[in-house]
Structures are given as structure tokens and as C-alpha cells.
Amino acid sequence: MDNVLTLIGAAGVQLEDALVGRLRTNLRGLGADVAPPDWLSPGRVADIRFGHLACEQADAAARALLGAVPADVVAQPAEGRRKQLLVADMDATMVVGETLDELAEHAGIKDKIAAITARAMNGELVFEQALRERIALLDGLPESALAETWERTRLMPGAQVLVRTMKASGAYAVLVSGGFTYFTSRVREVCGFDMDLGNRFIFKKGKLAGVEDPILGRETKLATLLGTAGERKIPLSMAVAVGDGANDLDMIRAAGLGVAFHAKPVVAAEARVRIDHGDLTALLYAQGYRDADFVQ
Known part of the structure; x- marks a missing residue:
């Protein structure tokens, strides 16, 4: 069969x-x-x-x-259901919620920023423009707000088990995000990703002053999947890509196992594989891992 x-x-x-x-x-x-x-x-x-x-x-x-x-x-x-490459989004995928939205709480404009984020993640706004707009609204935010936001950031249930179990079976794991390296580097460390990519804040005199160019978005996520698979000689059929927003769609479509995880409507409608109820360990079960195989 x-x-x-x-x-x-x-x-x-x-x-x-x-x-x-x-x-x-x-x-x-x-x-x-x-x-x-x-x-x-x-x-x-x-x-x-x-x-x-x-x-x-x-x-x-x-x-x-x-x-x-x-x-x-x-x-x-x-x-070929057990994959050799994991490429994962960060916000609302590997961590609960959107880190930029949580950062905006320090400026008292979380609802305003979150509304822009939601539209961008559902494909209603161009991601790069929406990111610049949100960063402009946060202009002057103290750099200390980053550490306070990280302290409140929670990993998505199953995040560490997913990465560590796949790596124990020889897979390579990449975290690629339209969020920021301050957070991706920390998620990489606590989960065990091999590498992380994200955007970079510009701070001047301890205050947020912008975002570095070029902005990492939809095209970069797909390029990261393709490039990493090519460099490591892993067929795309042996890759799993997971995300929740419109800027994840291209890599989700390209991967052998492309997963829309508790995704925005536009993503859930386009992805053939959806995880709407389970946590991130669902990606392990989809690959045939058993409970006894999980690396806690």
C-alpha cells in the first residue's frame, strides 16, 4: 500500500x-x-x-x-515521509503570538500594530511595506523593551520536541522569519535550530530608529528553503516547511511536506496539509514518529 x-x-x-x-x-x-x-x-x-x-x-x-x-x-x-530538512517560521508558529505585536505593547499601541500584522499575514498588505509602517509607529522605543518582550515570549507547544527529534534523526533545521534576529537567535538556541534568519532593528542612542535593508519576506523564505536544500543536497520532497502567514505560502507550496499551522485563512485555503487542532508534534506524527521516538 x-x-x-x-x-x-x-x-x-x-x-x-x-x-x-x-x-x-x-x-x-x-x-x-x-x-x-x-x-x-x-x-x-x-x-x-x-x-x-x-x-x-x-x-x-x-x-x-x-x-x-x-x-x-x-x-x-x-x-519518504520522514524528512531531512525543516524550515520553520517563527511568529505564531514556533512561538505563541507575534513578537512585534508584543513589543508594541511597550509603546501602548499593541492593538494598532496587531491590526496591521493581521492584514499582512492574511496577504491583504505587502509584507515589506507593512513591516516598515509598523516599525515607524514604534520609532523611539527603548532597546530595553526587547529583553522585556523576550521574557514574556512563550514557545509554541511541541516546538522543542519537533526540532530536537528531527535533528536526532539527522535532519537539518532552519528558522526563517519576517520577525527580528533578536528573537530568532534566542528561539534558535532554546529549540536547537542549526541556523536562523530574520530582519534587523536599527537602534540609535538606545532608541529604535528603523529596520535594516533588505527586508526578509516571502521571497527570502522560499529562497532559504531552496538554497538550503541545494547546499545540503536534500531533495525538496524530503523537506518540511511550516508557517501560518501569507509570506510562508511559497515555501509551504514548494516543500514535500508543506504545513499550514493554525494558519490565517488565505494560507489554510491554499495549503494541502493543515494542522488546525494539534501542536507542533503533529508534524512528527505526520512523518511517522511514535511517542517513544520523541526527544524531550
Whole structure:
């Protein structure tokens, strides 16, 4: 059987045997050969091997059956599912929330900045222009606000496990963000990424005075995926890219496993693989890792 469908229940959600059984019956009704479930996480995450059916059809059948059940679905070829390269966005992907929005709280304009961020991440604004606009609104912010913002920044659940588990299996991990290197460098260190890329603040006399050119955005993220894969001789089919915003779409489309993670509507609509309910360990289950494989 050439394909595998992975059902990933949200934290605390148990997938009943009867539900999995109905899914297997439905897949057989579409003409598929279907294997018994292989539980990657007992009662919560199941692999179902199948053949003679397109992944898109299996995905649609699973989503229709799940309905309101908080579980994610990944249907893909079984061969090559364990990837050798991870390229990840930072804000609202590897960390909770948007670091620039949190920084804006020190200037008392978080809501104003967050509104611009939301429009940019949904593709309504050109990212580079939106970033310059937000930085201009924060002009004069004290450099000390960066450390205070970092102290309040939380990693997305599963972030460290995702990176460390993939690296333990020989993968290379890159953090690439339209955010700022002050934060990407720290996320790289605490998660174990091999490298990080981001934009750079300009400070003068301890006050925020702008952003360095060129601005890292959508094109740079795709170029980072392509360039890193080329340099390390890793086929794009063996790469996983994950993000939530419009500037992540190109790299998500290009990667063998491109994942929209709790994504903005425009991204969720375009990406074939969506994680709407689970945490970042869902990317490990999608690659066939079991609970016992996780590096905590």
C-alpha cells in the first residue's frame, strides 16, 4: 500500500476505535485497499495505510467523517515521509503570538500594530511595506523593551520536541522569519535550530530608529528553503516547511511536506496539509514518529 493517512487527535482527545473503523470502511467504499490502524500515540494518533486511492480523496473522506471532532488529517505517500530538512517560521508558529505585536505593547499601541500584522499575514498588505509602517509607529522605543518582550515570549507547544527529534534523526533545521534576529537567535538556541534568519532593528542612542535593508519576506523564505536544500543536497520532497502567514505560502507550496499551522485563512485555503487542532508534534506524527521516538 503506497499511501498513508494519519489521524491526529488534539491534546486530550481520544479517537474511538469505532470512528477509525468507520473511516476504514468509507475508504474501502471508495475502492481503496486499507490496512489495520497503527497507533503512533495510543488512542490519539493513528496511521492507516491505503492503496488504489488518491491522497486528496482519502483526506476529504476523513475530514467529512470527523466533522466537529478536533483532529487533524494528513494523507501522503508513505515513501519518504520522514524528512531531512525543516524550515520553520517563527511568529505564531514556533512561538505563541507575534513578537512585534508584543513589543508594541511597550509603546501602548499593541492593538494598532496587531491590526496591521493581521492584514499582512492574511496577504491583504505587502509584507515589506507593512513591516516598515509598523516599525515607524514604534520609532523611539527603548532597546530595553526587547529583553522585556523576550521574557514574556512563550514557545509554541511541541516546538522543542519537533526540532530536537528531527535533528536526532539527522535532519537539518532552519528558522526563517519576517520577525527580528533578536528573537530568532534566542528561539534558535532554546529549540536547537542549526541556523536562523530574520530582519534587523536599527537602534540609535538606545532608541529604535528603523529596520535594516533588505527586508526578509516571502521571497527570502522560499529562497532559504531552496538554497538550503541545494547546499545540503536534500531533495525538496524530503523537506518540511511550516508557517501560518501569507509570506510562508511559497515555501509551504514548494516543500514535500508543506504545513499550514493554525494558519490565517488565505494560507489554510491554499495549503494541502493543515494542522488546525494539534501542536507542533503533529508534524512528527505526520512523518511517522511514535511517542517513544520523541526527544524531550
